[in-house]
Amino acid sequence: xxxxxxxxxxxxxxxxxxxxxxxxxxxxxxxxxxxxxxxxxxxxxxxxxxxxxxxxxxxxxxxxxxxxxxxxxxxxxxxxxxxxxxxxxxxxxxxxxxxxxxxxxxxxxxxxx
Amino acid sequence: xxxxxxxxxxxxxxxxxxxxxxxxxxxxxxxxxxxxxxxxxxxxxxxxxxxxxxxxxxxxxxxxxxxxxxxxxxxxxxxxxxxxxxxxxxxxxxxxxxxxxxxxxxxxxxxxxxx
Numbered sequence: 309x310x311x312x313x314x315x316x317x318x319x320x321x322x323x324x325x326x327x328x329x330x331x332x333x334x335x336x337x338x339x340x341x342x343x344x345x346x347x348x349x350x351x352x353x354x355x356x357x358x359x360x361x362x363x364x365x366x367x368x369x370x371x372x373x374x375x376x377x378x379x380x381x382x383x384x385x386x387x388x389x390x391x392x393x394x395x396x397x398x399x400x401x402x403x404x405x406x407x408x409x410x411x412x413x414x415x416x417x418x419x420x421x
Numbered sequence: 422x423x424x425x426x427x428x429x430x431x432x433x434x435x436x437x438x439x440x441x442x443x444x445x446x447x448x449x450x451x452x453x454x455x456x457x458x459x460x461x462x463x464x465x466x467x468x469x470x471x472x473x474x475x476x477x478x479x480x481x482x483x484x485x486x487x488x489x490x491x492x493x494x495x496x497x498x499x500x501x502x503x504x505x506x507x508x509x510x511x512x513x514x515x516x517x518x519x520x521x522x523x524x525x526x527x528x529x530x531x532x533x534x535x536x
Contacts, residue, residue, distance in 0.1 A: 340521050340522075342521075342524075344525075349529065349530075350527075350529050350530075351425070351464075351512050351514065351527025351528050351529055351530055352464065352512075352525075352527050353527065354524035354525065354526070357521075357522070357524070395463055399521060400521055406452060406469050406471065406476060406477065406519035406520075407516075407519065407520065407521045407523075407525075408466055408469070408477065409464075409466065409525065410466070411456075411463025411464045411465070412463050413461070413462060413463055414463055
């Protein structure tokens with residue numbers, strides 16, 4: 309399981325684009341990169357997953373360079389409701405076929421008016 | 422549709438007591454996971470079920486912790502002789518399949534406080 313490193317906290321304002329970069333220097337060939345979002349008093353919620361290049365969905369974009377040693381979660385035009393903790397994970401299916409997610413402390417994003 | 426449901430949402434117990442935490446996964450999800458989250462930390466893996474069997478229980482801290490999923494749906498996490506250090510939020514998650522391309526769906530957790 310690759311160790312990931314991400315900023316402890318970030319501040320932004322409503323309407324701005326927020327980019328959270330995650331470092332995973334020891335990522336393995338089979339590892340995928342997944343981001344989860346967590347609001348207070350709730351469980352984490354899946355945002356996006358990718359292997360390489362760029363993935364986009366209705367919530368965010370994920371940019372992964374060719375060497376895959378880092379990735380960037382991009383949140384377009386954030387709102388106050390995007391204030392949350394964002395977790396970056398690099399993982400693959402285990403021998404039994406399941407994904408053992410290892411969460412770090414995440415990035416606390418605070419969006420202000 | 423309904424998400425992962427965990428009951429109770431809050432549990433306060435005295436040191437030394439026994440507690441059970443319940444998880445109702447999303448219907449049809451074969452994989453079920455338990456995680457534990459302490460204040461300011463990310464969730465920590467406890468145990469994984471595929472169907473009725475515990476395929477990986479490497480995250481259970483000691484033998485006071487036990488979990489079951491007798492019919493392959495609802496799961497119960499059981500903690501014997503609770504200690505103050507067991508205080509945390511216990512999260513349950515389920516996924517359609519166990520593979521990496523099947524996102525985990527988490528419940529809102531049970532906040533356990535051991536006094």
